[in-house]
Amino acid sequence: MKKKALTVTVVANMTSNYSEGLGNIASVQKVFKNRKVYTVRSRESLKNAIMVQSGMYDDLQTEVDGATQKLVNSELNAATCRALEGGYMSTKGTTYVRKSSIYLTDAIACESFVSETRFHNNLYLASNYAKAQGKNIQNDADGVGLMPYQYEYDKSLKVYSMTIDLEMVGKDENFGAEASAEEKAERVNAILRAVETLSLVVKGNLDNAEPVFVVGGLSERKTHYFENVVHVEEDRLLMTDDLQAKIGEGYRTGLLKSRVFLNEAEVEETLHPLSVSAFFDALADDVKKYYGVD
Template identity: 70%
Template sequence: MNKKALTITIVANMTSNYSESLGNIASVQKVFRNRKVYTIRSRESLKNAIMTQSGLYEDLKTEIDGAVQKKVTEESNASNCRALEGGYMNTSGTTYIRNSSFYVTDAISCESFVSQPRFHNNLYMATNYAKENGLNVQNHADQVGLMPYQYEYDKSLKIYSITIDLEMVGKDDNFQEEAEAEEKAERVCMLLNAVETLSLIVKGNMDNAEPVFAVGGLSERKTHYFENVVHVKEDRLELSEDLIIKKNQGFHAALLKGQTLENEKEIEETLKTMNMPEFFQTLKEEVREYYGV
């Protein structure tokens, strides 16, 4: 069978994103599994970050039809507009729907959640306003805008997968249009560049979410092939028999040597890992070979 998908499962040290706030209290998103609570960065948040950082959203056009949506026309569709590669539903006139050519899972923490609330206030700005307006911060807290707030904080090792349908990239069946092979390869490489150097803005802070471990490559199956075999427990990657077997079926593994994972030497020897730049460069070369460019 022909390999027609690119799949990668990644371990990264990243912060969670936030759910609804209650007053001045913000909580991180969580899921319940295996009778425990785990923090996550949602797949929607990850996908948006990847699309934005990759540059695929640079030609994004939006319009309002009840709700804001991506602009889609016969002249501007997924074959010639990179921003539509992540899928769309447009209801202006005729309803057009195109699924995304790539899929991302939630990034789920490797350890169960332990609450780490952080407490802050805007005392400096409130004091500045009070001085300018002849007010007292203690006596006129409401007038100077003094506001204490708190939020949960979580930065931990998380695991997520991304799978790209190489047959679907650059195609738009709604308009029977298709991008050139060079453009298809470029879009996939842009996604890989974003994943390799992923960074996130969380509560105004820069968060380095680059992979510390990655395994994957071109696959015959359009699925998250390594999703069920990559596990981290107590900062150690579990080198299960199934992970080793799957990796040895023509896939690659990479390790960022920074002592984030405590069993780095064992990982390197067992999975024959390469460094992270080499891993992503190898995938890009395989993608270009797939498209014949």
């Protein structure tokens, strides 16, 4: 069978995104599974970060026509505009729908959630304002804008998968348009470069979310092929028979030698991984070969 998709599953040490807040209290997003609560970075948040960092949203144009949506027309479509590769629905005039060629899962924590609450305030700003206004911050806390706040904090190993439909990249059937092979390869590899070096800005702080372990490659199946076999327990990457069997079907692994995994030596001995950078370099070459732009 012809390989027609690219799939990777990533283990990364990243923060969660935030859900609804209550007053001055912010809580991280969570999911319930296996009778426990786990923190997550949602697939929507993850996809947006990857699209922005990859430069795929550099040519994004939006319009407001009842709803805020991506601008789409015969000149601006998925073949000519990289930002539309992530899918769109345009309801202006004729309704056009084009599904995304890039699919992600939620990034779910490997260990159940243990609440860690951080407490902050804007004391310096309030003190600065009080001084300028000749007020006493202790006697007039509300008048000078002193505001304590708190939020849950989570940075933990999380697992997520990404699959790209290589046959769909650069095509827009709504307008009978298709990008060049060179453009298709560049779009896919821009996404891969973003995953390799992913950074997130959370609560004003820069968060390094690069992979510490990654597995995958070109696939005959358009599915998250390794989603169910990559597991971390107590900071150990599980070397299951199913994981090894799937890797043996022609896939690669990449490992960042960072001592994140307590069984790093076992991972190296069992899987013989490439470095993370070498993994993505090899995958980028595979993408170029697929599109015939070697």
